[in-house]
Amino acid sequence: MASEISPKADVSPKAKIGDGCKIYPFAYIEDDVVIGDNCIIYPYVSILNGTRMGNGNKIHQGTVIAALPQDFEFRGEPSECVLGDNNIIHENVVINRATHTGGQTVIGNKNFLMEGVHISHDTKIEDFCVFGYGTKIAGDCEIGRNAIFSTSVIENAGTRVGEAAMLQAGTTFSKDVPPYVIIGGHPLKYGGVNSTLGRIMGADEKILKHIANAYRLVFHGQTSVFDASLQIVQQVPDGPQIRKIVEFLRSTKAGIVTKMS
Numbered sequence: 001m002a003s004e005i006s007p008k009a010d011v012s013p014k015a016k017i018g019d020g021c022k023i024y025p026f027a028y029i030e031d032d033v034v035i036g037d038n039c040i041i042y043p044y045v046s047i048l049n050g051t052r053m054g055n056g057n058k059i060h061q062g063t064v065i066a067a068l069p070q071d072f073e074f075r076g077e078p079s080e081c082v083l084g085d086n087n088i089i090h091e092n093v094v095i096n097r098a099t100h101t102g103g104q105t106v107i108g109n110k111n112f113l114m115e116g117v118h119i120s121h122d123t124k125i126e127d128f129c130v131f132g133y134g135t136k137i138a139g140d141c142e143i144g145r146n147a148i149f150s151t152s153v154i155e156n157a158g159t160r161v162g163e164a165a166m167l168q169a170g171t172t173f174s175k176d177v178p179p180y181v182i183i184g185g186h187p188l189k190y191g192g193v194n195s196t197l198g199r200i201m202g203a204d205e206k207i208l209k210h211i212a213n214a215y216r217l218v219f220h221g222q223t224s225v226f227d228a229s230l231q232i233v234q235q236v237p238d239g240p241q242i243r244k245i246v247e248f249l250r251s252t253k254a255g256i257v258t259k260m261s
Helices: 195-200 205-219 225-235 240-250
Strands: 033-035 051-053 064-067 080-083 094-096 104-107 181-184 189-193
Touching: 051 064, 064 080, 080 094, 094 104, 189 205, 205 225, 205 240, 225 240
Parallel strands: 033 051, 051 080, 064 094, 080 104
Antiparallel strands: 181 189
């Protein structure tokens, strides 16, 4: 099915537009852009050079995709902003492309970005994540699948969020957030295991108990993060979620929120 492109939209003839797309009046699309099939681009959306967009995405008014990176190291080189399939991106969202040649900012599949979200350069986001109103993600961050960010969360540069973690409204953090946990408050506090999402992902009560026991060693034990990971291996029954927790803890560079390294 041919795409429906408004004559009032400013679409470069060099841009590659898939089948079945609808592009509304006053959308702006630059030369070096690839858009997949069945995407909807609402009025006043800007899709800039370096965008590589999959299928079924819905981009609402005022959003900017592949904006120039707000990074002092940026020298104008070409880079990319990659979106997967079936993402919903609401009004006034800004997603920056990567800083250096060959770099990518990546948004996976079926993510939901609410109004005013900002995703900075070189950040990598997996699938099924939710970003609440006004949430800001700094550069070079990594976010696992099914993560949930409530309203006005600020993630500082170079940090990671594990899968199925939940950040409560107003949370600001500069260290890594492990998988399956709830974090929030001022000062930051560990709020337990995100058991609701854990069940959705197939974790039964026994697995959730094992996860809770693992994090009891991390957040309530009087030991380092690495030593806590050793205790988890020794004391908590093995399983894919436990292995993911241990791997995350051992690979942290920024440290773990609320926990001394």
